[in-house]
């Protein structure tokens with residue numbers, strides 16, 4: 290069951306969609322501030338990984354745009370487990386911080402799961418705390434009064450705001466990372482979305498066969514070019530979430546590469562650009578988590 294298709298894919302414009310969502314959130318923040326509630330987003334950034342530094346900077350730029358306070362905990366790459374835990378404890382205790390994220394990936398040697406579980410679930414702006422993910426496991430329908438994983442929610446919001454109905458659709462997710470692949474099925478399988486989800490990963494024997502069956506492909510593998518045109522069913526919707534840093538042989542310079550290979554735009558009915566697709570939605574839905582938590586608290 291696919292939308293009528295006549296060649297070139299339409300663009301799932303994440304920049305414009307995120308801008309519209311941020312404009313809505315700016316009004317909601319102003320209303321909160323009028324009632325004496327000032328949302329504050331904290332970030333824990335460990336090390337100087339260029340992508341992480343850029344993403345955290347973007348998150349704080351977004352906060353300034355909508356009126357959310359920024360609180361930063363920046364630690365050196367040499368930070369010990371104890372030092373990272375102490376940063377988490379400071380944000381847990383800081384009343385000005387109404388929600389925060391620990392920027393991933395953390396350096397090797399830091400126990401990521403222990404850090405994520407140390408976050409106060411009521412301040413979990415990423416929606417990745419086991420308590421909040423567990424609430425999604427328990428509830429397949431009805432209102433959700435806890436934060437949702439930003440990128441999965443951003444993928445769904447991006448498609449729905451472009452008029453794509455996911456009910457009854459076969460969705461193939463590529464990648465099993467904590468920020469997308471391991472949690473997106475909890476949202477897609479909810480009764481208010483009603484998609485059927487196939488999670489593929491490095492252990493999948495015939496990835497092309499899984500992708501070819503899908504009406505919607507969401508690739509968050511972090512594997513440049515893993516989604517080739519011949520794998521995609523004509524008229525399918527494709528979201529390119531993967532971000533890999535590669536060195537361009539022609540220039541010797543580093544650049545971001547997505548999971549979707551050239552040519553998929555000639556097969557798909559919709560395609561999210563990368564950059565300019567799911568990334569800005571991830572940031573916008575992070576802000577939504579912070580605002581919604583503040584609205585629940587008032």
Ligand SMILES: Nc1nc2c(c(=O)[nH]1)N[C@@H](CN(C=O)c1ccc(C(=O)N[C@@H](CCC(=O)O)C(=O)O)cc1)CN2
Nearest residue numbers: 344390391392393394415439468564565566568569571
């Ligand atoms: N704690 C978390 N860490 C990470 C997450 C997450 O959801 N929570 N997701 C990814 C990276 N990510 C969020 O931090 C992220 C990826 C991309 C973008 C983005 O805005 N991309 C822009 C381009 C940015 C640029 O290169 O200038 C785009 O696609 O247009 C934001 C956030 C891993 N870590």
